[in-house]
Amino acid sequence: MEGLRILCRAENVFDRTGKTGSVFVKPDDIIASARRLYELEYFLEDISAIDTKEGLVAVYHFDHFINPGRVALHVIVSHESPVIPSISDVFSGAQWHERECHDFFGIRFAGHPDLKPLLVPDDLDYYPLIKEADATCSLDDLLDPGEIVDKDPAFNLFSDGPPGEQAREQSNPVKADSTHSGFGVES
Amino acid sequence: MKEPLKTWRVSSGSDTGENGTTGGSETLTLNMGPQHPSTHGVLRIVLKLDGEYILSAEPVIGYIHRMHEKMAETRTWVQFMSNMGRVDYLNAMAWNWAYAGALERLGQIDVPMRAEYIRVIAAELNRISSHLVWWGAYLLDLGAFTPIMYAFEDRERILDLLQILTGSRLTYSFFRPGGVAADVTEDFLSGVTAFVKDMKNRLDMYKDLVETNIIFRGRSEGVGILPLEMCRRYGATGPVVRGSNQAYDVRRAEPYSVYDRFQYNIPVDPDRDAMGRYRVRMAEILESLNIVEQAVEQLPEGDRIAKGAPKPRWKPPKGEAYFAVEGARGKIGIYVISDGNRNPYRVKLRSPSFSNLSLFSELAKGTLFSDAVSILGSLDLVIPEIDR
Numbered sequence: 006m007e008g009l010r011i012l013c014r015a016e017n018v019f020d021r022t023g024k025t026g027s028v029f030v031k032p033d034d035i036i037a038s039a040r041r042l043y044e045l046e047y048f049l050e051d052i053s054a055i056d057t058k059e060g061l062v063a064v065y066h067f068d069h070f071i072n073p074g075r076v077a078l079h080v081i082v083s084h085e086s087p088v089i090p091s092i093s094d095v096f097s098g099a100q101w102h103e104r105e106c107h108d109f110f111g112i113r114f115a116g117h118p119d120l121k122p123l124l125v126p127d128d129l130d131y132y133p134l135i136k137e138a139d140a141t142c143s144l145d146d147l148l149d150p151g152e153i154v155d156k157d158p159a160f161n162l163f164s165d166g167p168p169g170e171q172a173r174e175q176s177n178p179v180k181a182d183s184t185h186s187g188f189g190v191e192s
Numbered sequence: 193m194k195e196p197l198k199t200w201r202v203s204s205g206s207d208t209g210e211n212g213t214t215g216g217s218e219t220l221t222l223n224m225g226p227q228h229p230s231t232h233g234v235l236r237i238v239l240k241l242d243g244e245y246i247l248s249a250e251p252v253i254g255y256i257h258r259m260h261e262k263m264a265e266t267r268t269w270v271q272f273m274s275n276m277g278r279v280d281y282l283n284a285m286a287w288n289w290a291y292a293g294a295l296e297r298l299g300q301i302d303v304p305m306r307a308e309y310i311r312v313i314a315a316e317l318n319r320i321s322s323h324l325v326w327w328g329a330y331l332l333d334l335g336a337f338t339p340i341m342y343a344f345e346d347r348e349r350i351l352d353l354l355q356i357l358t359g360s361r362l363t364y365s366f367f368r369p370g371g372v373a374a375d376v377t378e379d380f381l382s383g384v385t386a387f388v389k390d391m392k393n394r395l396d397m398y399k400d401l402v403e404t405n406i407i408f409r410g411r412s413e414g415v416g417i418l419p420l421e422m423c424r425r426y427g428a429t430g431p432v433v434r435g436s437n438q439a440y441d442v443r444r445a446e447p448y449s450v451y452d453r454f455q456y457n458i459p460v461d462p463d464r465d466a467m468g469r470y471r472v473r474m475a476e477i478l479e480s481l482n483i484v485e486q487a488v489e490q491l492p493e494g495d496r497i498a499k500g501a502p503k504p505r506w507k508p509p510k511g512e513a514y515f516a517v518e519g520a521r522g523k524i525g526i527y528v529i530s531d532g533n534r535n536p537y538r539v540k541l542r543s544p545s546f547s548n549l550s551l552f553s554e555l556a557k558g559t560l561f562s563d564a565v566s567i568l569g570s571l572d573l574v575i576p577e578i579d580r
Contacts, residue, residue: 023515075514096424100550142531146532147512
């Protein structure tokens with residue numbers, strides 16, 4: 006992933022999380038990241054999203070036919086303006102996955118050729134997988150960052166050091182301040 | 193090797209990579225489905241036709257969308273297992289496995305060896321029964337009525353066996369995080385051994401019955417040529433990508449359970465067409481039979497479920513886990529996220545048919561209408577799995 010502006014890159018233990026790498030990028034860098042993975046002959050596994058306290062996290066899973074190892078790309082956008090550039094020009098299969106994410110979470114994929122409902126009825130006026138605000142959890146609790154190998158100083162979602170309850174507790178005050186602090190969310 | 197049939201076949205656009213057209217100016221919009229025998233369920237395809245050539249084919253899905261992912265969030269972790277049998281009604285065992293595996297990875301639960309072997313036997317039998325339904329239904333699409341009768345006769349034997357094991361015939365909820373719901377019986381094991389022996393002979397008969405048929409060859413050879421690059425762009429997996437000459441199988445790529453203890457091949461086909469995908473699935477039936485045979489032979493003694501396996505009100509640790517298995521249609525992936533509570537925070541179901549169907553629009557463009565039916569059948573779709 007050289008030449009890309011990465012917010013956070015972590016190596017995961019496959020037997021724990023089912024993936025080997027995890028990367029956070031800014032929304033504007035998602036197309037370039039996808040193109041890089043395409044050039045490295047990765048294939049698109051799926052695109053999903055998670056509703057967290059810090060915003061909506063789009064998760065792109067890629068895998069490789071010849072050198073298997075799942076890579077997860079993450080993009081965080083705010084609840085107020087969930088817009089991510091569409092990668093459907095690079096991975097055509099993303100069209101349906103992005104429509105599904107729009108159905109369930111209301112994430113708008115800029116540049117998508119036809120972002121109409123895929124699975125839900127045309128007149129559905131809510132997003133089924135959006136949680137009540139008090140039911141959302143912090144990203145640090147939900148995702149297993151693994152071993153962080155590269156991090157942008159502005160990126161403060163995950164506490165430093167090995168994951169564990171103690172580290173999480175220590176990071177709590179920092180985390181409360183960091184909500185919507187501008188990482189990943191284009192202002 | 194047989195002579196190619198292209199000399200007499202009407203050449204469609206897919207042979208040259210260009211759209212076939214009649215040169216006329218009128219187009220026809222045609223609805224294929226949602227109630228159409230060759231869409232195998234409630235799938236609708238909006239076709240724009242120029243004569244018999246397809247200008248565009250747009251699948252419309254969601255008719256039987258049930259929002260399994262939301263249902264997961266309203267149930268406890270273990271309760272949601274029963275939904276897994278309803279996602280893909282032909283290959284419920286693989287979905288059971290993917291979900292059980294995801295919970296085991298999340299909670300770092302060890303599975304007893306005997307349970308792993310029982311899982312392999314059940315899942316491979318289910319794969320064979322799924323492929324048999326595909327075989328019969330695909331040939332039915334192409335105008336051959338007899339094969340589905342043979343296929344259902346043999347599938348019936350598998351269903352009877354799995355009924356002994358699981359108590360159900362189609363929508364199994366047989367797996368538990370940490371093991372399986374019931375141990376095998378002597379009846380079941382002797383039945384499986386007899387079935388494997390008979391099925392190998394039947395498989396030869398199946399091939400003799402249809403594979404040299406001139407109509408079948410004409411409608412599948414050179415039809416729906418799928419380049420590997422396109423598989424990557426759409427995330428096609430399973431027999432579809434193996435039919436495009438890429439030996440990608442989750443059982444080898446992301447080894448799980450005890451699959452590394454068996455001798456089996458990953459069938460691939462260099463032709464990349466509908467016939468290639470057909471041959472891959474037929475070869476896979478034989479490979480699955482071999483795996484079942486070895487698993488029954490090697491079945492160790494022990495427990496069927498881990499001690500301290502999750503109870504219905506189990507709370508997993510916080511965190512995430514992705515677990516993938518090789519289903520009959522490709523890579524089934526389940527991504528679970530836990531906030532440490534009794535209910536899942538998020539469950540994402542990655543269904544292979546969803547990705548495999550999404551490439552249909554591009555693949556069918558420029559082909560003959562009758563070829564589109566053949567292409568659709570060669571993708572082996574299960575609609576509830578696409579709609580989830």
